[in-house]
Amino acid sequence: MPPDTNLGSFLKKLRTPETRLNTRRAPVSPSPRAPHAVVIGAGFGGLAAAIRLLVRGYRVTVIDRLDQAGGRARVFRQDGFVFDAGPTLITAPFLFEELWTLAGRRMADDVTFVPIDPFYRIRFHDGSQFDYTGDRARMRSEIARFSPRDVEGWEKFLEHSERIYRVGFEELAHAPFSSPLDMARVVPDMVRLENWRTVIGLVSKYIEDEKMRQVFSFHPLLVGGNPYSTSSIYTLIAFLEREFGVWFAMGGTGEVVRGMVSLITELGGTVRLGAQVDEILVDDGRARGVRLRDGEVVRADVVVSNADSAWTYRHLVRPEHRRTWSDFRLDKLTRYSMSLFVWYFGTNKKYDDVAHHTIVLGPRYRELLEDIFDKKVLADDFSLYLHRPTCTDASMAPEGHDCFYVLSPVPHLESGIEWTPRKVEQYRRAIAQSLGESILPGLEEHVVSSRVLTPQGFLDDYLSVHGAAFGIEPVLHQSAYFRPHNESEDIRGLYLVGAGTHPGAGMPGVLSSARVLDTVVPDPERLDASVKRA
Incomplete structure (x- = not known):
């Protein structure tokens, strides 16, 4: 039987004294004179932060450099297939449902979550x-x-x-x-x-x-x-x-993104796509807005960065404005997560005996992880995560077809590995051969749609330092207080959400990082008058 998804019981379990959460608040459109918050990045963390700030009375503008919202959770539509680019495992659906409730809406009107069995x-x-x-x-x-x-x-x-x-x-x-x-x-x-x-x-x-x-x-x-x-x-x-x-959103994770963007616009917020932030403007130690690549300045009273945390400090904040996250600390003292090689593919054959989520373990476990994390070499063998959404939702592929993505953990770009077209195709073929000899018989002859994402793509597309797929590595000395703080250590009015801040990566992590803002970002009426900009 699927777990109980009663929102009230979940919120009762999750509410903490430090969190200013009022699910009974009646959301209204922000006043034109309300403080303005700019959110950099339209990933799950940024979208969740925007919803929470809007409900609290801020005017909010979300700015993302890509042509669609979602960040790593964007969608590739190709040859009749719907490929979720990244996260697909939903393990804390109540954190999403909470956002719809705050906005005065029912999540079930926009998104349908179904349980996955086996996980x-x-x-x-x-x-x-x-x-x-x-x-x-x-x-x-x-x-x-x-x-x-x-x-x-x-x-x-x-x-x-x-x-x-x-x-x-x-x-x-x-x-x-x-x-x-x-x-x-x-x-x-x-x-x-x-x-x-x-x-x-x-x-x-x-x-x-x-x-x-x-x-x-x-x-x-x-x-x-x-x-x-x-x-x-x-x-x-x-x-x-x-x-x-463990749950799946019918239509794919992109449907959750679409629903969250809808909440933002209905609450009076703005989502700007295809606009890249080049700098967070700082005046007298306080974030005052952002400058876009085309030179446009967007003034703000509060800036929230959902960009990669290391990228935020290394490339969006001038060195003179930051002491804690200096170039030296980010470049020499910080450890970054592994990266991923992701192959998205569609087949003209259905593999009905393959589960929604499959972990395909290779011949080595600890030794492979040492190659990836410590030695930073590209091994000849691999362990794989295979996602087959058409096991649950046939609409993600043409009739009679199957939709997949498979990801292989690989070293990030500090390894020196160059993902040339030849290297990419060699690695893709090796994965295809392995799957074809195991759980997807005859795979290569049935592939009718294909695309890949490499560590270089994580850098180019998502501005993730070193192409690390999950930002700063979640080791003990880089957790909680030792991670980039949700409230910037050096710059007043600058806040961070997403995988690179507390509590970390994964959908529950990034949604929780936005929830922290309920505690650290002042209510609009409490902002000092000298801070506010009309």
């Missing part, structure tokens, strides 16, 4: 498969097929995951980390919950079988982290999925 099908290199679901009895049975002795250990692991979730998500994901005291307050909980362990370290405490350790440790890769170096706080994802399920 993932994990295929091991020897051909054996594990169906990962939210059903406790089925999971016990699946684990028992591989390692009966680990069934009890998995139960204990899930209990530990829940304890981490109660603190890491319910209490901390929506709270700002603006001072060392904010960090100091959570240290006892982190010690008690063993967050000093890595993800694989905590999983291995409870689970012995190597295959089962892989099943319950891969989640950090979905947010740009290495299970062997990412803090065990990310094991909260296991309970998050167990509690609320």
Whole structure:
């Protein structure tokens, strides 16, 4: 049975004392004299921030350099296929529903979420498969097929995951980390919950079988982290999925983007596409607006950047205005996530036995992750995530066809790998051969539509430093207070949302980063009169 999606129960669980959230507020169009907020970037974080600021009474302009909203969640329409460019796993639908409620609307009128079962099908290199679901009895049975002795250990692991979730998500994901005291307050909980362990370290405490350790440790890769170096706080994802399920938006993730843009315009906001911000204007230590590439200046009382956080500081803010995120810190001291090679393809054949989400594990696990994250070399083997939305929604491909994308974690551009057309095609063919020999028989002869996204594309299209697919790597010393703050450390009136700030990547993370703004951005009427600009 799908999880309960009653909004009231979700909000009751998520509300924290620090969050100024009033779901009963009647949204109205902002006054023409209300303070103006400029949001840089129309990804999920930027769109969510715009909705929240509009509801609170700000005038809002969202500016994005691409020709469509969504950022990494944009859509490619090609040859009758609908390819979601990036995120497709919806694990916290209540965070979206909350935005519609704040705007006085019903999300169900614009977007339909349906549960995915199984959440993932994990295929091991020897051909054996594990169906990962939210059903406790089925999971016990699946684990028992591989390692009966680990069934009890998995139960204990899930209990530990829940304890981490109660603190890491319910209490901390929506709270700002603006001072060392904010960090100091959570240290006892982190010690008690063993967050000093890595993800694989905590999983291995409870689970012995190597295959089962892989099943319950891969989640950090979905947010740009290495299970062997990412803090065990990310094991909260296991309970998050167990509690609320994994969902898909009918029509694709692009339908969620479309719905959010509709909310913004109906609330009186503006979304400008095809306009690139070149500089965040700073005067006397305060953000005063942005300058576009064509020279136009857009004045603002508040600036919110949903651009890559490292790009924001390195390229949009002049060095004299920032001390904390200096060029040296960003270039020499900051670790960035891995990147991705993504192949979008459509086939004139349906592969009905392939699940919606499939994790195809290669012959190596730890060694491959070392190649990607540490050695930064392009290995001959790979592990893959295969997305088949037509398993759930046939409308995303022509009749009788299937729609896919497959992504392979690869090193970011600091590796020195040059993604030339020849290199791209070689790597694509290797992936196609691997899939054709395993779960998609005869693949190459059935491909009728194809496009790719490489680490260079993450830099060129999304301005992600080093082409890192998830921005700053989510290791412990780059988390919470040690991540770029939601409220800029150096510039008053500048705020950050998205994967590169707290709490991190993934749809729940970027939506939660926008929710933090309810705490750190003053209500319009509380802005100092000297700050306001008509």
